[in-house]
Amino acid sequence: MQLKIYRCRICGEVYLGYEAPGNCPFCGAHVEYLEGPEKYPADINDVQPTETERADLESSIELETSNCRFYLGMAQRKDNDTLRSTYKRLAKVEAEHCEVFCKLAKLDVPDDLMTPGETTGSWATDIEESLRRENRASALYASFSERATSGRLKEVWDAVSAVEQDHITLDELAKTYL
Numbered sequence: 001m002q003l004k005i006y007r008c009r010i011c012g013e014v015y016l017g018y019e020a021p022g023n024c025p026f027c028g029a030h031v032e033y034l035e036g037p038e039k040y041p042a043d044i045n046d047v048q049p050t051e052t053e054r055a056d057l058e059s060s061i062e063l064e065t066s067n068c069r070f071y072l073g074m075a076q077r078k079d080n081d082t083l084r085s086t087y088k089r090l091a092k093v094e095a096e097h098c099e100v101f102c103k104l105a106k107l108d109v110p111d112d113l114m115t116p117g118e119t120t121g122s123w124a125t126d127i128e129e130s131l132r133r134e135n136r137a138s139a140l141y142a143s144f145s146e147r148a149t150s151g152r153l154k155e156v157w158d159a160v161s162a163v164e165q166d167h168i169t170l171d172e173l174a175k176t177y178l
């Protein structure tokens with residue numbers, strides 16, 4: 001077994017391992033986006049967004065910030081360590097998405113990205129709220145991709161939409177740990 005370098009085309013992070021994992025451990029992008037580092041051009045995020053694409057990137061940043069903060073809020077609860085650590089990880093995945101969208105929009109990451117936000121008050125109702133958020137995110141990114149003209153923006157919105165779809169499955173799984 002030999003250690004290899006994989007680079008995620010979506011978040012740009014490097015994964016070091018013997019073989020590619022099923023998903024990027026940082027942004028959750030599916031295995032097809034993990035490639036040799038030579039497939040990651042230095043100017044990959046150098047896009048010139050149209051007015052619509054720029055507005056959609058800004059909406060994406062807002063959505064990821066809100067979701068990241070919501071999950072950090074959930075992760076402050078002390079009474080279920082499996083769920084606490086799962087939603088802490090989920091917060092970091094959404095933060096990674098936020099950073100990608102900021103790079104594409106050439107904007108700074110919001111100051112409050114890692115500040116825990118308000119939750120609905122219980123694990124069960126928060127998981128329901130999470131389902132609502134993930135469904136919305138997945139559908140929204142699919143529509144942003146649909147109307148985008150930039151190939152790179154389409155690629156990122158498609159990949160992240162699929163990740164948010166995975167998070168719907170995760171919420172259903174989380175219910176079994178309540």
Ligand SMILES: [Fe+2]
Binds near residue numbers: 009012025027
């Ligand atoms: Fe990634």
Ligand SMILES: [Fe+2]
Binds near residue numbers: 067137164167
């Ligand atoms: Fe998500």
